[in-house]
Amino acid sequence: MPKTATSPRSNPYATVLRTPGALKFSAAGALARLPMSMVGIGAVLMVQGLYDSYAMAGRVAAVLGLAQAFLAPQIARWVDRRGQRTVLLPTLAVSVVGLGGLITAAVLGAPEWVLWLFAAVAGGSQGSYGSMVRARWNHALDDPRHLHTAYSLESSIDELVYIVGPVLATTLATAVAAPSALVLAGVATLVGGLLFVVQRATEPPFVVPDAGARHRPVVLVPGMPVVVLVFVAMGVIFGSTEVSTVAFAEEQGSKGLSGVVLAVFALGSLLSGLTYGARHFTSPASRRFVTGMAALGLGVSLFLLAQSLWALAAVMFVAGFAIAPTIITGNGLVHDMVGKHQLTEALAWVATSIGIGTSIGASIAGARVDAAGADAGFLVAVVAGWFAALLTVAASRTLRRQSAAARAGGR
Numbered sequence: 023m024p025k026t027a028t029s030p031r032s033n034p035y036a037t038v039l040r041t042p043g044a045l046k047f048s049a050a051g052a053l054a055r056l057p058m059s060m061v062g063i064g065a066v067l068m069v070q071g072l073y074d075s076y077a078m079a080g081r082v083a084a085v086l087g088l089a090q091a092f093l094a095p096q097i098a099r100w101v102d103r104r105g106q107r108t109v110l111l112p113t114l115a116v117s118v119v120g121l122g123g124l125i126t127a128a129v130l131g132a133p134e135w136v137l138w139l140f141a142a143v144a145g146g147s148q149g150s151y152g153s154m155v156r157a158r159w160n161h162a163l164d165d166p167r168h169l170h171t172a173y174s175l176e177s178s179i180d181e182l183v184y185i186v187g188p189v190l191a192t193t194l195a196t197a198v199a200a201p202s203a204l205v206l207a208g209v210a211t212l213v214g215g216l217l218f219v220v221q222r223a224t225e226p227p228f229v230v231p232d233a234g235a236r237h238r239p240v241v242l243v244p245g246m247p248v249v250v251l252v253f254v255a256m257g258v259i260f261g262s263t264e265v266s267t268v269a270f271a272e273e274q275g276s277k278g279l280s281g282v283v284l285a286v287f288a289l290g291s292l293l294s295g296l297t298y299g300a301r302h303f304t305s306p307a308s309r310r311f312v313t314g315m316a317a318l319g320l321g322v323s324l325f326l327l328a329q330s331l332w333a334l335a336a337v338m339f340v341a342g343f344a345i346a347p348t349i350i351t352g353n354g355l356v357h358d359m360v361g362k363h364q365l366t367e368a369l370a371w372v373a374t375s376i377g378i379g380t381s382i383g384a385s386i387a388g389a390r391v392d393a394a395g396a397d398a399g400f401l402v403a404v405v406a407g408w409f410a411a412l413l414t415v416a417a418s419r420t421l422r423r424q425s426a427a428a429r430a431g432g433r
Contacts, residue, residue, distance in 0.1 A: 034171040034300050041162050043224040044172075050221065051155035052179045054214030057148070057207035059187025059288075061086055062380065063264055063281070064195060064203030065124070065141070066388075070268075071200035072128050080265055080388020085138045086124075087261070087381030089145030091374045095240070097149040098370035105228040106154055107219045113147045114215040120144030121208040125201045148211070151218065152180060153369035156353065160365055161226035167302050173353050174299020177346045181295055184288035188264075192281030226366075240368045245359050248417040249352055250375045252315065255410035256348070257379020259322055259403045262387035263287070264380075266325075266399030267334070269391040274331050286335040290342025298347040307351050307358075308422035314348030315414045319407035325400045355421060379406070 039045050062083045069079035100109045120143030127136045159172040191203035241250060264284060271280035303310065321341025328334035353372055360368040383406065387399035414421075 034168070035175055035296075038159075038163065038168050038172045038175065043221065044159070044162060047158050047218065047221050047224050048155060048175070048179070050214055050217035051151050051176075052183065052214075053210055054151040054218050055180065055183050056187055056210040056214065058152075059184040060191045060203055060207040060210075061121075061144070061148075062261070062384065063188050063268070063284070064191045064207055066265060066268060066384070067192065067195035068125070068128055068200045068204060069137070071195065072131070073134075075392070076265065076269060076388045077392045078134055080385045081134070082137050082141050083261075083265075083388075084381040084385035085141040086145040087377050087384065089142040090148045091145075091377030091381065093146040094148070094150040094153075094374045094377070095367055095370045097147075098153055098367040099240075099364075101154065101157075101228070102364060102366045103228055106157075106225050107222065110149060110154070110215060110219045113149055114212065114219070116147035117144055117149075117215075118208055118212050120147060121204055121211065125204050125208075129201055150370040150373040151215070152176060152373050153366050154218070156369050157226050157366040158224050160357070162224060169357070170302070170350075170354065171299050173357075174295055174346075174350050177350045177353070178292050178295040178299065180349075181288045181292035181342075181346055185285040185292060188281035188284040188288075190281070192268075192278055196278040240360060240364050241371060243359055243364075243368070245355070245421055246368070246371065248413065248421060249355060249359075250371055252311075252410045252414055253349075253352060253372055253375035254379040254382070255406045255413070256315075256318070256345075257376035257381075258383035258386075258406035259318070259379070259410075260376065261380035261383025261385075262399055262402035262406065263322070263325070263338075263383075265384050265387040265391060266396050266403070269399060270328075270334060270396035271331055273396055276331055279331055283331055283335045283338060287338035287342045288345075290339040291345035292342075294343040295346025295350060298350060306422050307354050308418045311348060311351045311355065311421065312411075312414045312418050314344050314351060315407075316411045317344035318348060319404075319411035322400075322403045322407040325403060326397060 065083045065086055066079040069082050070076055097109060097113060120140050123140035124137060124144055127140055155176055156173060159169060163169045163172060190206060194202040194206060240246060267283050268280040271277045271283065318341065321344055324337045325334065328337050353369060356368045356372060383402060387402045390398040390402060
């Protein structure tokens with residue numbers, strides 16, 4: 023593996039980005055991930071604008087997210103066994119076709135089931151570029167401190183994507199045309215995906231499983247079920263907050279500002295992620311995982327107290343500080359629990375779990391918003407936040423034991 027030179031005074035992010043090829047694959051991965059922050063809210067805005075139904079918009083967004091969430095680990099498993107380029111090129115083409123079909127069907131006023139069909143195709147073929155990028159970092163770096171910094175960088179890029187994406191989506195959908203956010207998402211998918219897969223020098227090698235060997239499914243590796251459930255609950259927070267924020271902004275007469283408020287939520291996470299990644303921690307990751315989820319649960323509880331968009335933005339900014347460090351720590355726990363031959367699939371389960379939760383949260387919150395307003399949607403996020411916090415507390419000893427055992431076993 024390439025080595026990275028470092029010095030006591032060097033910036034840790036500059037250090038890892040000097041790894042040969044790292045800046046290029048990280049930048050391409052960032053562009054390829056831009057649609058993940060635009061497709062959900064873009065579908066909500068398009069369907070609500072064309073069909074005048076938050077409930078229907080939530081259901082279509084849920085189909086998109088669930089299809090992506092359930093099939094991304096399968097795509098990641100194929101990547102582990104066949105290589106990134108071989109798998110991603112055909113799925114990229116299918117994803118672009120699915121998004122194009124979804125836009126066309128909505129503009130033509132097609133029945134809801136037709137939108138579901140194209141949403142499933144678009145979401146199911148999207149894959150998880152975040153896990154692919156992190157797998158490249160794992161291949162390129164051999165120092166755990168540098169890997170922590172690289173994972174933190176990618177989580178911060180995720181948050182940057184969630185700052186830029188919602189603003190672009192809401193601006194385009196409200197000021198240009200309802201489907202325009204999904205059009206831009208399709209372009210970013212195609213361009214970013216192609217720029218990523220053509221970089222062969224940094225692509226990690228794939229592993230051909232032994233013919234007679236039996237491999238435990240990644241999701242059943244000890245400790246993984248807890249991590250999956252916690253991130254599903256975190257996704258419920260994201261999905262319900264996304265829909266509820268759009269509805270709250272509309273109630274306040276400023277629907278076009280909903281993307282700005284969501285961007286502020288991600289900005290808090292971005293800043294905390296960059297700070298977190300620049301430090302080296304000696305405390306157990308399981309303890310930091312518990313602390314992060316408890317802070318997020320408390321933060322989302324404050325959403326219900328906001329009486330204006332600016333108050334909501336301020337609360338979201340503070341609550342966002344718990345997001346990136348918790349996701350970074352969760353990825354670190356996953357890295358410790360599984361072998362390298364299953365790493366892409368395992369990391370995909372983090373994004374998958376969040377995606378499943380986001381879809382569930384968007385669907386439930388959409389129905390609650392139609393029935394009782396934005397506050398009812400935010401209550402969904404509060405319940406999910408405290409469920410995740412209590413679950414991490416209950417499972418902290420198990421997570422600490424499994425992570426330590428895996429490291430001792432040389433995984």
